[in-house]
Amino acid sequence: MAVEGYDVAQICQNGHVANKFTHRYPENNQDFCQTCGTATMTICPACHTPIRGGYWDPFVDRYEVPKFCINCGEPFPWTDLKIKAANDLAGMLESIDDSDRQMLEESIAELTKDTPAIRVAAVKFQKVMAKAGKNAASAFRDILIDVFSETARKILWP
Numbered sequence: 001m002a003v004e005g006y007d008v009a010q011i012c013q014n015g016h017v018a019n020k021f022t023h024r025y026p027e028n029n030q031d032f033c034q035t036c037g038t039a040t041m042t043i044c045p046a047c048h049t050p051i052r053g054g055y056w057d058p059f060v061d062r063y064e065v066p067k068f069c070i071n072c073g074e075p076f077p078w079t080d081l082k083i084k085a086a087n088d089l090a091g092m093l094e095s096i097d098d099s100d101r102q103m104l105e106e107s108i109a110e111l112t113k114d115t116p117a118i119r120v121a122a123v124k125f126q127k128v129m130a131k132a133g134k135n136a137a138s139a140f141r142d143i144l145i146d147v148f149s150e151t152a153r154k155i156l157w158p
């Protein structure tokens with residue numbers, strides 16, 4: 001069966017891609033992730049729409065794991081987990097206070113999307129990073145780099 005356009009992807013809870021062409025190459029499906037052992041999924045847990053997979057084009061091999069469902073707009077579990085990890089880390093830092101944590105949480109939510117508020121969010125994020133210190137800032141970078149939008153990444157970590 002020929003598959004045109006986007007295929008359906010199989011991705012684990014933590015965002016590792018098990019198979020980006022589940023229709024074209026079903027033999028490559030994995031019930032569990034080979035990297036982290038969690039169960040894989042091919043549909044959005046919130047609305048059950050298939051997760052967009054790779055685009056079938058023999059000349060292009062580029063696939064970015066989606067952060068949000070294209071049907072319901074809910075963040076996928078891997079997006080949620082990373083945002084939660086960042087907020088947990090913020091909760092442990094003594095160098096920042098509750099209003100910083102609040103500001104950080106709000107800025108992270110904006111920085112995952114490309115909204116007009118992204119520049120303001122980036123300034124807020126950097127303000128909190130300056131207070132958090134170098135080690136914490138690099139931990140935040142590692143956690144968040146995959147969930148932030150391309151624009152956010154270019155502003156924060158060019």
Ligand SMILES: [Zn+2]
Pocket residue numbers: 012013014015016033034035036037038
């Ligand atoms: Zn995994």
Ligand SMILES: [Zn+2]
Pocket residue numbers: 044045046047048049069070071072073074
């Ligand atoms: Zn959905």
